[in-house]
Amino acid sequence: MEDDRPVTRGYVVHPDIRTNPDRNAPGPALEEAVSLAVALPDLEVAGSEVVPLNKVHPGTLFGSGKIEELKARIKAAGAGLVLVDGPVSPVQQRNLERALETKLLDRTGLILEIFSDRARTREGVLQVEMAHLSYQRTRLVRAWTHLERQRGGLGFVGGPGETQIEADRRAIDEQLNRLRKQLDKVVKTRKLHRAARAKVPFPIVALVGYTNAGKSTLFNRLTGAQVMAKDMLFATLDPTMRKVELETGDEVILSDTVGFISDLPTQLVAAFRATLEEVLEADVIVHVRDISHPETESQRAQVMTILSDMGVTEATPLIEVWNKGDLLDIEVADALEARADRDPDIFLTSAVTGRGLRPMLERVSERLSAPRTTEDLVLPYAQARKRAWLHEEGIVEAERTDDDGYHLRVNWTARQKARFERL
Numbered sequence: 001m002e003d004d005r006p007v008t009r010g011y012v013v014h015p016d017i018r019t020n021p022d023r024n025a026p027g028p029a030l031e032e033a034v035s036l037a038v039a040l041p042d043l044e045v046a047g048s049e050v051v052p053l054n055k056v057h058p059g060t061l062f063g064s065g066k067i068e069e070l071k072a073r074i075k076a077a078g079a080g081l082v083l084v085d086g087p088v089s090p091v092q093q094r095n096l097e098r099a100l101e102t103k104l105l106d107r108t109g110l111i112l113e114i115f116s117d118r119a120r121t122r123e124g125v126l127q128v129e130m131a132h133l134s135y136q137r138t139r140l141v142r143a144w145t146h147l148e149r150q151r152g153g154l155g156f157v158g159g160p161g162e163t164q165i166e167a168d169r170r171a172i173d174e175q176l177n178r179l180r181k182q183l184d185k186v187v188k189t190r191k192l193h194r195a196a197r198a199k200v201p202f203p204i205v206a207l208v209g210y211t212n213a214g215k216s217t218l219f220n221r222l223t224g225a226q227v228m229a230k231d232m233l234f235a236t237l238d239p240t241m242r243k244v245e246l247e248t249g250d251e252v253i254l255s256d257t258v259g260f261i262s263d264l265p266t267q268l269v270a271a272f273r274a275t276l277e278e279v280l281e282a283d284v285i286v287h288v289r290d291i292s293h294p295e296t297e298s299q300r301a302q303v304m305t306i307l308s309d310m311g312v313t314e315a316t317p318l319i320e321v322w323n324k325g326d327l328l329d330i331e332v333a334d335a336l337e338a339r340a341d342r343d344p345d346i347f348l349t350s351a352v353t354g355r356g357l358r359p360m361l362e363r364v365s366e367r368l369s370a371p372r373t374t375e376d377l378v379l380p381y382a383q384a385r386k387r388a389w390l391h392e393e394g395i396v397e398a399e400r401t402d403d404d405g406y407h408l409r410v411n412w413t414a415r416q417k418a419r420f421e422r423l
Helices: 026-038 064-077 090-100 107-118 122-138 165-198 215-223 266-271 273-280 296-310 330-340 357-368 381-392 414-422
Strands: 008-017 043-053 081-084 103-106 204-208 240-245 251-256 284-290 318-323 346-348 372-379 396-402 405-413
Touching (some): 026 107, 103 107, 204 273, 284 296, 318 357, 372 381, 381 414
Antiparallel strands (some): 372 405
């Protein structure tokens, strides 16, 4: 059934702040911002542009001359919403909305709207709603009609209570407390499911990568599942898991995760921590890259930074998949394949045509058969949970008890040891 919500025309602006040494190339950055806007079903992009900035104006972000130029172009495009691809402070937002005579969303607000529209599982919906509320609380609560809806919709449209800021903040805090309690219950259930999976001797292979790299298409090809897989940013938000039998005979649980993106709102990094915990539990990580994208190296660096920040260590085997090889010229593809052949953990693939997938899966099987070492451990009796985990993993070779606790001989991989040390 189609959504009856009205379509809003939006104008996308990417501020290219020249004093920022870490800024992305303006062309691809604007293209990504437009793709984010297109990802909302009830938003139509009426125009876009890069705005070069020598300095940021504290109260308005842009200078007065540039604001007048933007106002004219926004009006000519018939846009009722401006999307600024970057952070905009509450004061800047208020002043810009007055000067441009239109509503405004910054990058954080836009990504939150997309996540609100896409979350499907109970946990995903709760996490997004909490992130959305935390963000709205800092915006002087101009509008938060999304509190009145189940999910989705462009929540920036004006709503009730706009002048009652303190009452709104109190109401938001109460709602946040209710959501936290609900989320705690959902997370506990999720932990029980994970504990149940731990008793099944199937290793977990997690697909990670920048958003729109082709993870869901690859997941569908390998599992036969019908996961939403579109040429669209954030097509997948909730983790999907399926048992798969590889051609080598190995049975694994394949996990498709949310796509990473540069400048992901801090509220969402925290909110989706539980979702991304699947990656920390993985026995092998498959990093899927869109090798045809002009910013593929920058995207790779951002994904690796996020993995490192999450606590993923070198103990976890990582395989790099250079996906979308079907979009490359033959000469470029051949050159990349020659480069990939020099590294046993890199594969040029196409999830659409199936190119390179068989050798990649064979390598996954090899990495799952990691070398093992034997060690002796002494656990105090108070650490019975750790002892139980070792037995669940099936890696205890011998055990005896003494006055100082459990004496165990274990035979484990470096990955299992790292997971044990995090318990």
